[in-house]
Amino acid sequence: MFKSHAFLFIFIGVFGLLGGIAARFSNEFSFAFQNSLSSSLQANILSIERQSNEIKDRLAAENPTSLIFVGDIMLGRDVEKSINKKEGDWNFIFSKSADFLQTADLVFGNLEGPISSHGKNQGSIYSFRFNPLVAPALKSAGFNVISLANNHILDWGGEALADTISILKENSINSVGAGLNREKANSPVIKKINGTEVAFFAFTNLYPEGLEASQNNPGVSSFDLEKIKEEIKNLKQSGRADIVIISLHWGEEYKKEANDFQKQIARSLVNSGTDILIGHHPHVVEEVEKYGNSWIAYSLGNFVFDQDFSKETMEGLALKVTIKNKKIINAETLKVKINNDFQPEIFIPAYQ
Template identity: 40%
Template sequence: MSFTGDILLAASVEKLMLKNGYGYPYAKARNYLQLSDITAANLETPVTLRGTPAPNKQYVYKASPDALPALIDSGVDLVNLANNHTLDQGEVGLLDTIGYLKKVKLPNVGAGRNDAEAFKPVIKEANGIRIAYLGLTRVVPVGSWKAGPNHPGLAESYYPTRAVAAIKKAKAEADVVVVMVHWGTELADLPNADQKRLGHAYIDAGADLVVGSHPHVLQGFESYKGKWIAYSLGNFVFSGMPDKRTADTGVLDAACGAGGACSLAFHPMRAVQSQPAPLEGEEAAALLKRLAGISVHATIDANGLIHAKE
């Protein structure tokens, strides 16, 4: 399996795609996205031609459904919608997003027409192994964005209760359980206490791999009870930001067996004009060294392989 951080298909990224083609953002990373059996990403924008912009938000996004075929062609097989931009265009925008993704047959997790749908996993199968993907967010701009029994929204996880129940249920249906979660503090190198508390709770409930996003920068990895937490994969395809660390990105590979044990490898990249490209030599080594330095009970070797350590 492979994973990327935040993918934005709106704002300045959309302008670049309209100028250079919808496949432009993935041109230099495509091989890394296509080699795995399943590649999953965090989709940081609603896909709609309608909607009412969310009030009192600094950044409000809207992407065209025309951008979706290139996303699929790049190698992305599944997207997480549980984040703080999916309802930027209201419930209409969310429902349109789900509809457009269904139309192009791109599975999604973390949001739905009600809470049962939002917390429901997508189960994929590869080489006889069943993998359950769940999407969660601890970043919800307003309470009405949370999915309820009778209204659309996101699978929120300010407290782990509902997430734990969903993970336990998924574990009974699949060999491997992956939790993709939006959480943390923007531009922070280290995970905060909530990330650690929730990440541990997810694994205690049966998750085999937890992959985070939202901080816009790479955070480290943690080996916990023989399982893995990637606290933040940062931006992958995103608008340029003043902090240079937000351009550092990469693709995380996880080779998992039927028992749930996973081996991780990270391919370091840097995005220029919203286009991530592999790093080599000293630049790659420096990024991997920085990640190793902020990881917990884990280290990263020169080849990007992530190892558990006491």
């Protein structure tokens, strides 16, 4: 009797143990299977999403994308006086050009000074600083990317530069060509426009000692030609950019033709992968040329400026570029005239 009960207890114990092992194995197998299924499903979902995004980008890239580039924008001195006569309505300055600018997918210009109420005048012979209310007006006019790489952006020091970057950002405008340190100053702005990755750089070789950004100090981007060309190649080869645009603040003031240095630099950058090169600073129009499959505008002249001492400084060019399937398919120049209230007006057809 005792032996039979002992045997029964042993049998029940072993059966229970085996059942427990089986249940645990079943749970672990089920968990592993679910994990495997979940990972596989997740991978498939990610793959489908990636393929879907690629298709969307490809279809979007088939739609024409238009970019408009304009010249130097100076919103102080007599320009501000003109605005004050209009009860401080900064939209007035762009009222004759905004409708055209807003037809583009992106508008780019060069801002000749900081936007700030702060800072210390650094003592330049011409020292510019603009009312913070100009930023909403720039946004309303259609501007998306602004170059700060010029010889006036630090006219009121690093604090005013920091304000400029922040104020533009608050108004959904990207700034390029200057920053709070070297890394930020040299970094491109990359925007996806209708499925096309467009990279913007801005540089100047016209700055006094101390204006270039350092590791811990604000300033403009570093004009190092070999490093710039290497960065362009890296962006193109990595697929981070389909179109590369470079803005250069350079050349000689009031000269109507680009000098040999400008031509050498521009063509070297194009040979390294630059698709569009835009020049600023001379305050007058210089030539526009197609070089290979790329476009070079050596100087677009003025867009908003109070230099009313000559016909040439009260005129400029707008360059309109059309992109389709991630390639430039057209570029045209449009004449800009600045009236006595310093409002730019864009005329069609352009002169070549």
